[in-house]
Amino acid sequence: xxxxxxxxxxxxxxxxxxxxxxxxxxxxxxxxxxxxxxxxxxxxxxxxxxxxxxxxxxxxxxxxxxxxxxxxxxxxxxxxxxxxxxxxxxxxxxxxxxxxxxxxxxxxxxxxxxxxxxxxxxxxxxxxxxxxxxxxxxxx
Amino acid sequence: xxxxxxxxxxxxxxxxxxxxxxxxxxxxxxxxxxxxxxxxxxxxxxxxxxxxxxxxxxxxxxxxxxxxxxxxxxxxxxxxxxxxxxxxxxxxxxxxxxxxxxxxxxxxxxxxxxxxxxxxxxxxxxxxxxxxxxxxxxxx
DNA sequence: ACACAGATGCAACTTTGTTGCAAAATAATT
DNA sequence: AATTATTTTGCAACAAAGTTGCATCTGTGT
Ligand SMILES: [Mn+2]
Ligand SMILES: [Mn+2]
Ligand SMILES: [Zn+2]
Ligand SMILES: [Zn+2]
Numbered sequence: 001x002x003x004x005x006x007x008x009x010x011x012x013x014x015x016x017x018x019x020x021x022x023x024x025x026x027x028x029x030x031x032x033x034x035x036x037x038x039x040x041x042x043x044x045x046x047x048x049x050x051x052x053x054x055x056x057x058x059x060x061x062x063x064x065x066x067x068x069x070x071x072x073x074x075x076x077x078x079x080x081x082x083x084x085x086x087x088x089x090x091x092x093x094x095x096x097x098x099x100x101x102x103x104x105x106x107x108x109x110x111x112x113x114x115x116x117x118x119x120x121x122x123x124x125x126x127x128x129x130x131x132x133x134x135x136x137x138x139x140x
Numbered sequence: 141x142x143x144x145x146x147x148x149x150x151x152x153x154x155x156x157x158x159x160x161x162x163x164x165x166x167x168x169x170x171x172x173x174x175x176x177x178x179x180x181x182x183x184x185x186x187x188x189x190x191x192x193x194x195x196x197x198x199x200x201x202x203x204x205x206x207x208x209x210x211x212x213x214x215x216x217x218x219x220x221x222x223x224x225x226x227x228x229x230x231x232x233x234x235x236x237x238x239x240x241x242x243x244x245x246x247x248x249x250x251x252x253x254x255x256x257x258x259x260x261x262x263x264x265x266x267x268x269x270x271x272x273x274x275x276x277x278x279x280x
Numbered sequence: 281a282c283a284c285a286g287a288t289g290c291a292a293c294t295t296t297g298t299t300g301c302a303a304a305a306t307a308a309t310t
Numbered sequence: 311a312a313t314t315a316t317t318t319t320g321c322a323a324c325a326a327a328g329t330t331g332c333a334t335c336t337g338t339g340t
Contacts, residue, residue, distance in 0.1 A: 096257070122278055
């Protein structure tokens with residue numbers, strides 16, 4: 001774990017600092033997506049709010065995490081497992097928001113389908129957000 | 141227009157008030173989606189910010205408008221053209237955000253495709269947001 | 281015209297996000 | 311290991327976005 005975290009930071013030419021290590025750990029421990037608020041809480045407010053914002057911004061730029069739009073318009077972030085880099089995101093998967101437990105998951109194996117757009121439209125990116133009941137919340 | 145506005149309000153058993161009429165007019169004049177801020181500006185700040193929030197909330201509940209999640213996490217609203225009602229939204233279309241002009245459009249004719257979810261997952265709603273260049277911004 | 285329910289505006293507040301700058305921590309150099 | 315240069319951090323102050331309670335006003339049905 002420590003290992004993995006350090007590798008990610010080095011690969012992206014980022015200095016190894018407390019907040020970066022801790023926040024990356026959170027993402028690695030967790031399979032779901034995290035909101036800014038989650039991160040503040042789980043770090044026990046050890047880091048300034050501004051630092052968390054800036055750290056997330058850096059991770060986003062470097063392609064370490066990607067952001068996920070949700071229907072209730074909260075900003076969520078999740079690790080990029082595909083090989084994203086500086087300015088180059090290609091997370092081509094569907095996002096699932098569980099209405100019961102509230103978890104948001106990257107369904108890495110479910111790729112976004114092709115969309116037939118009207119004449120004249122050109123797409124650059126397609127996001128699919130599925131709401132429903134997740135695997136865990138469905139067995140009862 | 142006046143006609144249409146009054147009909148929508150009556151059909152939903154809402155009293156006909158200045159803010160409701162004006163805000164509905166804005167939606168009818170406009171083919172794209174509106175953010176809270178847009179509405180404040182276009183009404184010339186004639187109505188209190190709180191009133192705008194509450195009006196949008198009421199329209200949302202009644203199924204007169206629906207909200208649209210965007211990748212930059214601003215809240216957008218657009219008229220429901222399908223027959224949505226109290227608690228029953230079934231806007232089954234794709235949303236398009238133009239990266240150039242910033243407009244967000246309901247592509248009423250483009251329905252969201254079926255998504256094959258992993259075993260155990262059940263969906264209740266699927267949202268598709270497409271980014272790119274709109275028809276107007278593409279001819280040059 | 282009147283009474284009542286509901287809508288509005290105001291004030292006060294919370295939450296969320298941004299910016300400039302000095303102090304502290306990290307990385308590079310000697 | 312010590313010194314320097316470069317980043318990163320925390321603080322303070324601020325701005326924007328959204329919420330709540332309450333008194334007043336407006337629209338609607340009688
Ligand atoms: Mn994802
Ligand atoms: Mn729509
Ligand atoms: Zn769940
Ligand atoms: Zn456009």
